[in-house]
Amino acid sequence: MSPPRRTALGFLAALGTLALAAPLLPQWALFLVVVSLAKGLAAAGLLLLIRTGLVSFGQGLYFAAGAYAAGVAVNQFGVADGALLALLGALAAVSVSAVLGLLLARYRAIFFAMLSLAFSMILYGLLVKSPLLGSTDGFNVAVKTVFGVAVGRGPGRYGVYGLAAVVAFVAGVALDRYLRSNLGRLAPAVRDNELRVEYMGASAKNVVYLNLVVAAALAGAGGAITALAVGHVDPEMAYWTTSGEFVFVAILSGTASVAAPFLGALLLELLRSFAYEHAPNTWQLVMGAAMLAVILFLPDGIWSVFRARRRATQ
Amino acid sequence: MSIAVAVLVDGLIYASWLFIIAAGLTIIYGVMRILNMAHGSFYALGAYAAASLAGGWLRAGYAPLGSYAMLALSALLVGVVVGPAIERGLLRFTYGRDEVVLVLVTYALFLILEDVVKLVWGVESYFVSEPYGLLGNVEFGPLSYPVYSGLLVLAALAVGVALRFGIYGTRYGKLLLAVIHDREVSATLGINVNRIYLVTFTLGTTLAAAGGALTAPTVSVVPGMGVEVIVLAFAVVVIGGLGSMPGAALGALTVGLVRSAAVHLFPQVELFSIYVVMALVLSFRPRGLFVAAEARKI
Numbered sequence: 001m002s003p004p005r006r007t008a009l010g011f012l013a014a015l016g017t018l019a020l021a022a023p024l025l026p027q028w029a030l031f032l033v034v035v036s037l038a039k040g041l042a043a044a045g046l047l048l049l050i051r052t053g054l055v056s057f058g059q060g061l062y063f064a065a066g067a068y069a070a071g072v073a074v075n076q077f078g079v080a081d082g083a084l085l086a087l088l089g090a091l092a093a094v095s096v097s098a099v100l101g102l103l104l105a106r107y108r109a110i111f112f113a114m115l116s117l118a119f120s121m122i123l124y125g126l127l128v129k130s131p132l133l134g135s136t137d138g139f140n141v142a143v144k145t146v147f148g149v150a151v152g153r154g155p156g157r158y159g160v161y162g163l164a165a166v167v168a169f170v171a172g173v174a175l176d177r178y179l180r181s182n183l184g185r186l187a188p189a190v191r192d193n194e195l196r197v198e199y200m201g202a203s204a205k206n207v208v209y210l211n212l213v214v215a216a217a218l219a220g221a222g223g224a225i226t227a228l229a230v231g232h233v234d235p236e237m238a239y240w241t242t243s244g245e246f247v248f249v250a251i252l253s254g255t256a257s258v259a260a261p262f263l264g265a266l267l268l269e270l271l272r273s274f275a276y277e278h279a280p281n282t283w284q285l286v287m288g289a290a291m292l293a294v295i296l297f298l299p300d301g302i303w304s305v306f307r308a309r310r311r312a313t314q
Numbered sequence: 315m316s317i318a319v320a321v322l323v324d325g326l327i328y329a330s331w332l333f334i335i336a337a338g339l340t341i342i343y344g345v346m347r348i349l350n351m352a353h354g355s356f357y358a359l360g361a362y363a364a365a366s367l368a369g370g371w372l373r374a375g376y377a378p379l380g381s382y383a384m385l386a387l388s389a390l391l392v393g394v395v396v397g398p399a400i401e402r403g404l405l406r407f408t409y410g411r412d413e414v415v416l417v418l419v420t421y422a423l424f425l426i427l428e429d430v431v432k433l434v435w436g437v438e439s440y441f442v443s444e445p446y447g448l449l450g451n452v453e454f455g456p457l458s459y460p461v462y463s464g465l466l467v468l469a470a471l472a473v474g475v476a477l478r479f480g481i482y483g484t485r486y487g488k489l490l491l492a493v494i495h496d497r498e499v500s501a502t503l504g505i506n507v508n509r510i511y512l513v514t515f516t517l518g519t520t521l522a523a524a525g526g527a528l529t530a531p532t533v534s535v536v537p538g539m540g541v542e543v544i545v546l547a548f549a550v551v552v553i554g555g556l557g558s559m560p561g562a563a564l565g566a567l568t569v570g571l572v573r574s575a576a577v578h579l580f581p582q583v584e585l586f587s588i589y590v591v592m593a594l595v596l597s598f599r600p601r602g603l604f605v606a607a608e609a610r611k612i
Contacts, residue, residue, distance in 0.1 A: 055414045103597060107600060109413070111596065111600045111601065113414070114548065114552045114592075114596065115593060115596045115600075117545070117548065118549070118552075118589045118592040118596065119589075121545060121549075121588075121592075122590055122593060124585070125583070125587075125589060128585055129582045129583070129585065129586075240544075240545050241541065244351075244421055247414070247418065248418060251414065251415065252418075281429070281432060281433070282429045282432075284425040284429045285425065285430065285433075287422075288422040288423065288424070288425030288426035288429075289422075291418065291421075291422040291425070292404070292419065292423075292426075295408070295415060295418060295422070296407060296408070
């Protein structure tokens, strides 16, 4: 089986599992899966950037842009459907990154990280001081339908859950296809040696710009889904700790497969909720220790566990 | 007129505080290439240690002036206990990994230390305001400033002069510069790079803790006080140029003045004015004000 087909089948199997598991899961678990898929989307965008050789400490900017766009669309313009809102969130993030990308695409390494951090902190500062958008408290977001089904009772209970699963599925398969395309393969080439990419006749800057926008779209969709799931948006979404968490998920999961960030986000959310449940005062300590353990003992990320086993059996 | 003076004086005080912290961050980055996210935690540890030591000193009824010595002692204590423990116990196993991975290691450390602080000191807030008011106020035209703030400015100046002399005027400083320039060649020449790393990290930790200890009398010491400090210190060192000591000083002055101007003139933009300046500086000088551009490596 060709690798892209294997990945697509893997994602399809994951989608099927999520669909079958839905009736068995209690409300808190549904919520946990939605939140991890949303974070996985943002982290998948970072995977693309990391493959391009860039680490952004400001993905919270696009995450918040998507969430706020979805929230404003619901509250001000009466856009009711969740699927449309997720799309709007992605579009909002794309338009922000299309402008900022003009500047960001010229930066590399730690300077790229710091400039993206600065941009996200600017948005945080703006949101905190915007009374129209609820300042530090943010505002509530009440989604009414998803794919035309009313949210709440009966099948509507799984509305946002289904939306998150479908968006993650589509995004995962599309991102995998993109990374295997000629254009996508330029990403690792840019990371390895930009000058040689230019000698080949490709534009490193354009590759970086495009990947920035794609990563922003993923983060924006993730932000919109989070806004729908939580029912609330606040400026914390643009704060550096949110961006830092995405970087963490991306690096800890590993960048070998597009599926890794989704799985990593799910594991991290599970760990967080169990740590929060059993060690409410020291859950950050548990998270930090787990992260250190992964960095020290699994240098290629959590996904490398699967790879090592596959190599051993072959 | 009095607003201009207020902006200048407040900016200078804020800049002094920032410089002490940012100097530690930039020296750690310059020598070890670690962008230390745990710096905010060291700052918080310094503040808590100061609250406990100086508070204990005052409660025991010793001479109130001694509380200043306690502030200095707590910074030193945090530096020489926490710094080497983390460098030897954790960081040395990660040298040679990617810069971003090192950032994540310190981020994990930051999460751990946040909770360690809560475990040791609990979640209630601490106050040691006595050293702040002890020296009285000084009149500045219509404005009145506590002498303690002047002390802060002096401390920042002392740190700057000491670092300048230590790096450019001593034998050890020359070794440090050699390691900054090229770690591997320095090691081949017989410089004990491990010890330089240990000393650097301890020094950086002490400076962060000193920033915290000096702040402790002016604020209530609460959990989570380190979070904001990290990004602020990042902004300072990025504006000046990562790893540059004069850069840290200039960055601190820039951020200090911009913030105090924003506070006095346009309070709405206070929070993000600093990051606007950071983005502007990076747009025109990507490596910061004090670091020369490097040729692209093929």
